[in-house]
Amino acid sequence: MNASVQNQPPEIRVDSDAATVRLSGDWTLRALSGVIETIRKDLAAVPAEAAWSMDPSQRLDSFGATLLWQAWGATWPRLVEIGENQRRVIDRVSASAGRLPTAPDRFGLLDAITMLGAALLTFRAHAIDFIALFGRIFLDLAHLARHPREWPLLEISANLHKVGVKAMPVTALVGFLIGVVLSYLSSLQLKLFGADIFIVNILGLGIIRELGPVLVSVLVAGRSGSAMTAQLGVMRVTEEIDALAAMGISRTLRLVLPKVLALTLAMPLLVLWTSSVALFGGWVSAWVELDLSLGFFVETLPTVVPIANLFIGLGKGAAFGFLIALIACHFGLRVRPNTESLSANTTASVVSAITMVILVDAVFAIATRNIGVPV
Amino acid sequence: MSAAPVVSLQGIATRFGSNIVHERLDLDVEAGEIVALVGGSGSGKTTLLRHIIGLTRPSSGSVRLFGEGLQDGPMRTRMARQRRFGVLFQHGALFSALSVGENIAFPLRELDIATDAEVRDLIALKLAMVEMAPEHAHLMPAELSGGMVKRAALARALALEPELLLLDEPTAGLDPDRSASFVELIRSLHRQLGLTVVLVTHDVDTLAALASKIAVLADRRIVSFAPMEDTLQVDHPFIQRFFRGEHGRRALRRNGLA
Known part of the structure; x- marks a missing residue:
């Protein structure tokens, strides 16, 4: 031929x-x-x-x-x-020829109502699943308290390395740049009023209490949350999760709990790290713009920013970490064995995690409105 | 029909790091043959098939399809050459985001040659060829059973009227009954369309029923390339184990070959 x-x-x-x-x-x-x-x-x-x-x-x-x-x-x-x-x-x-039936793709009023109902039912299913997973985590913790030898320490430490240590460069880079930008824009305004030294207050309160935790959460949701959903999703596609269940091993204990604990532990540390680097970036910019010395910056910071803000920031970090990991695992376990479902759930995981973080951040803001704000 | 073999492998060598998979391997497949590639696990059957498809390239040696080098010519020529063969991957590799009908239509639409009405008729035809009902066109791959996935994937492989069909473990994961009917299907398609078929298998039933020639891959090369009767006479430890083992003997007896 x-x-x-x-x-x-x-x-x-x-x-x-x-x-x-x-x-x-x-x-x-x-x-x-x-x-x-x-x-x-x-x-x-x-x-x-x-x-x-x-x-x-x-x-x-x-x-x-x-x-x-x-x-x-x-x-x-x-x-x-x-x-x-x-x-x-x-x-x-x-x-x-001509025997192929047409695809039923017309969209009518009935379909709209069906879709609305389906969306509500899906939301209900999500809520029930999420609460069940949430409760499961605590049941697992109670189980581990009684059987201390079953702690999945290896998985926890592996996850800590993955979500904590490996996230340090990117969070530092973003934190530093945000610090520089925030400080630069603020100092331009402050110079107008001759209120130069308030740059320390603005940076200290803004970054430690608010910006640090939220910034890290957004980065971690995109970086580690999506990875967790995709990992669990693929394990579901390849039936690895079923294999675990068949061996009588709790999937939440081995897969979900280590991720949730690791991120809950790693997030406060990442917040501390990112906030520090962001403050440093802020100082660099203030030094260039306002000729502020590092010694002065470091000395003034504790006097204008009450220590409670640091604890609020770290507490937020832990809460956000817990939420992000839990949401990621929730969506990961819902993946059905096809590529469409995997991508849809990964997207949903990241979007829901960031939305939840912002919502919970608002709750934190209201709940702690009387704490740590100098008047 | 000219003399150039449909598939011609010459002096193929494949290395993964220090692991040598193939060495000085030669194989010529003539038009109209059904060649089964057999070999032990890890002997590089699937790798060889991937060389033919062009997914991997051998470390040295030449792969020629239809008398032309696989990588010869500009991009358009290479792509046109790739449309001359159809591949059935081991797990079907149906696009899970598309329905069965869209899967079959996909290569036709990419080629932008057929009108919508023709595409619809061709989908129905290809489904009929693999003995599926037209209604199955609207199912999603996740809704299909293992045997149906293979059939749908075969229908997609036939979409561009291939002259050469490459099958990777066509009957793996099918029960004996489905496996036998799938083999029968491939045989009737071969008769109808005058295809050349290269298949990788380790199922003695499949190759006894289907193959006109058997290429045995062992010791990094093709140790025997002959019809079934002659292959059985070859004195090689792998061949003796493969066909003369308990399972192989039973399969051969079922197919009236021993």
Whole structure:
């Protein structure tokens, strides 16, 4: 089958006087693919009552046959002169042609109501699942308190490394840049009023209490939350989670709990680290802009920012970490075995985690409004 | 039909680090043959198939399809060459985001050659070829059983009217009954469409029923390439174990070969 041997270009010769159509060349997908436009035009121009003929030695595949069948208007022409093999190919096409049912894709009022109901039921299922997982974590902790030898320490430490240590460079970079920008923009304004030294207050309160924890949460939700969902999701696709259950091992104890604990532990530390780097970035900018010395910055910070703010920041970090990990695991365990579901759940995990973090942050802001704010 | 073999492997060597998988391996598959590639686990059957598809490249040696080098010519020529064969992957590799019908239509739509009406007729035809009902076109791959996944994947492999069909473990994971009917299906397609088929298998039933020639991959090369009867005469430890073991003997007896 050399390239030179095959692919004689398909051709149509119409003799309008005798009302005959002669097809020559190969009527295969490959031979047709270059000249399909002309062939279509020629086929459309053939008179209705013409007699068709085709050399039995020419090749005809199911694409060519479908092309002819469509040109004939899904019925045999009155006069056809073709080889036995070619007739068989076209017979196969005609046997199944037009039998494909149309996809039920119309969207009506009923569908809208159904969709609304389905969305509500899905939300309910999510809420129930989430609460169940939440409770499961505490039951597992109670179980571990009674059986201290079953602590999944190896998994916890592996997760700590993954979500904590490996996240340090990126959180530091983002924290530093945010600190620089915040400090630069603030100092421009403060210079106008000659209130230069308040830069320490702004940076200290803003970063330690608010910006640090939220910034780290957003980064961690995107980085570690999505990874957790995807990991659990793939384990679900490959039936690894079922294998665990079949061995009588609790999937929450081995897979969910280590992730949740590790992130709850790692987040306050990441918050501390990121806030420090952000403050440093803020100082760098203040030093350039306002000529503020590092000694002064470090000395003033504890006097203008009450220590309670640090604890609020760390507490928020732990709470956010717990939430992010729990949400990530919740969505990971809901993945069904196909790629669509995996991507949808990973997206939902990250979006829900960030939304929840902001919501809970607002709750924190209200609950701690009387603590640590100098008046 | 000219003399150039459909698949021609010459002097293939494959190395993964220090692990040598193939060495000075030659294989020629003529048009119209059904060649079964057998070998022990880890002998590099699937790797060899992936060389033919062009997913991996051997460390040295040449892979020629339809008389042309697999990597020869500009991008368009290479892509056109790749459309001349269809591949059935071991687990079907159906696009899970698309329905069965869309899976079959996908390569046709990419080629942008058929009208919508033709695509619909072709989907129905390909489904009929693999003995599936037109209604199955709207199912999603996740809703299919193992045997149906293979059939749907075969229908997709046939979408572009291939001259060469490459099958990786076509009957793995199917029960004996489904496996036998799938083998029958491949045989009838081979008869109808005049395909050349290369399949990787370790199921003696499959290759006894299907293969016109058997290529035995052992000791990093093809140790025997012959019809079943002649393969059985070859004195090689792997062949003796594979066909003369308890399971192999029973399978051969079932197929009236021993």
